[in-house]
Ligand SMILES: Nc1ncnc2c1ncn2[C@@H]1O[C@H](COP(=O)(O)OP(=O)(O)OP(=O)(O)O)[C@@H](O)[C@H]1O
């Protein structure tokens with residue numbers, strides 16, 4: 001059992017407010033990922049949970065008990081740092097056993113626990129080495145092993161894979177996901193790699209400038225972004241965010257005018273700001289656009305990226321507005337072609353002038369990812 | 372073509388500078404083997420019959436080994452005290468800096484800019500009242516205070532080379548400040564700490580102002596001993612040289628033996 005609850009948690013350095021009131025309840029055994037652009041306060045928030053930073057205001061509860069003033073080692077959490085932060089002068093074995101040694105656990109018991117963690121991470125052969133004699137991936141595994149040995153209530157990861165090369169990153173990603181299932185503990189994971197976020201998370205917390213923009217399952221965030229920021233942040237290739245003008249709004253949806261004059265009807269519940277003539281943003285995933293002879297959008301193909309199984313076509317519709325279209329297969333589009341684009345309107349998102357999403361009306365809700 | 376030539380020039384310059392710096396010591400060494408008559412000749416004599424009479428004279432007049440003992444106790448003792456005080460201070464300053472930490476460090480260093488003679492009278496009076504005059508304890512205290520700013524500065528810069536995540540990881544693992552210092556910072560910056568200690572020992576060993584003014588016989592270190600040769604019966608160059616050479620000999624040997632450590636420590640982190 002390990003839950004973490006933040007209520008109106010704030011952090012400021014002097015006059016600068018970094019975390020501006022975060023409310024979040026993390027369930028037992030949940031894998032929660034914090035994402036957000038650089039400097040938005042992900043690490044700060046994680047470090048506040050860890051006890052490495054003071055909490056300026058608000059309340060942190062671990063397993064229901066207020067933990068604001070509990071020292072880091074007494075919180076029962078373990079953290080894996082981006083830089084691994086291994087003790088360079090100690091062997092792998094001593095690195096992993098350090099916490100147990102400090103806690104006064106007898107050597108036999110310590111060795112057994114270190115051995116157990118080493119087995120899980122295939123580190124048995126490396127126990128006598130120093131961190132300097134390990135590869136990046138091995139160091140990362142030792143850092144994780146050091147966390148496992150303590151049998152923490154919650155694992156905290158701060159961009160643990162960002163120093164690894166692409167293939168190793170994929171491998172470690174799978175390994176951490178496997179660990180989560182095996183150990184069945186709560187994990188909080190910070191990254192700015194949104195593929196990591198999408199693939200590993202039970203729930204993603206999107207942060208911007210010290211505030212939570214949205215919390216939800218990966219698919220909820222993908223299909224129902226709450227605002228323009230989340231829409232642009234989640235998904236790769238990015239969602240097309242096209243400026244449009246509201247033409248009319250009714251109970252069944254809204255009609256917008258796209259660049260180039262094409263009109264599109266989007267089945268969403270218009271918000272108060274969706275007055276005719278006001279500016280809005282149309283959010284279209286690249287896979288929800290198709291080439292068609294009579295689409296509402298038209299433009300010139302600027303770039304074609306052949307990825308083998310799929311093709312990304314960048315179409316310039318209007319002045320300097322590029323729209324990405326994802327086509328299956330290798331396609332037969334060429335740079336300079338005039339094309340028309342059709343929109344799967346039930347999948348389109350519409351954001352009002354306040355950048356908030358209007359609720360889609362004819363789209364099935366995403367099923368929750370149960371445990 | 373210019374590369375080898377530059378190298379030759381640099382080599383000559385290097386040797387030249389080294390010779391300039393070392394010349395007084397060589398000259399002193401040579402003088403210590405002359406008779407008092409030879410020692411004051413102008414132009415100086417390069418060829419003379421060496422004699423050991425100065426050394427025996429020094430040995431007769433003062434208790435050399437007592438002074439060596441005092442020097443060792445006072446320089447090593449003050450260095451240990453200095454490290455005990457400076458390590459927690461440097462730890463706090465490197466890992467929990469406040470807005471005033473830089474100012475504090477500057478202020479500590481600025482105390483070194485004041486000439487010691489400026490506080491001689493108050494120090495003397497304090498020492499007299501507290502009975503610390505001519506005691507090893509007194510000298511250890513004054514040397515500790517004298518070297519503390521430099522030692523804190525050096526340790527501060529060495530500690531800052533240690534990534535703070537390592538200490539944070541240890542905090543998560545349950546290490547308190549003392550354990551962080553002893554189990555992590557000390558081993559991780561050992562070359563730096565060693566060279567700081569060596570420097571502190573050398574500075575204390577060579578200190579003359581306070582030892583001359585605050586000791587007489589019981590606590591007199593080697594520097595006091597040299598000084599005692601220059602005053603009472605006029606100047607005896609050869610004997611003074613012999614005494615000086617005897618005084619610096621231990622630290623010279625010590626410096627020679629530890630030079631690798633010293634250089635490594637002083638350049639520690641410079642290439643990282
Ligand atoms: N000790 C500090 N004093 C003042 N400001 C700080 C301090 N530490 C962090 N900040 C500021 O807090 C903000 C959030 O930092 P944080 O490290 O949490 O960002 P992040 O989301 O983890 O970014 P990244 O993805 O680059 O790691 C940044 O703007 C940073 O400049």
Ligand SMILES: [Mg+2]
Pocket residue numbers: 042043044158159
């Ligand atoms: Mg960060």
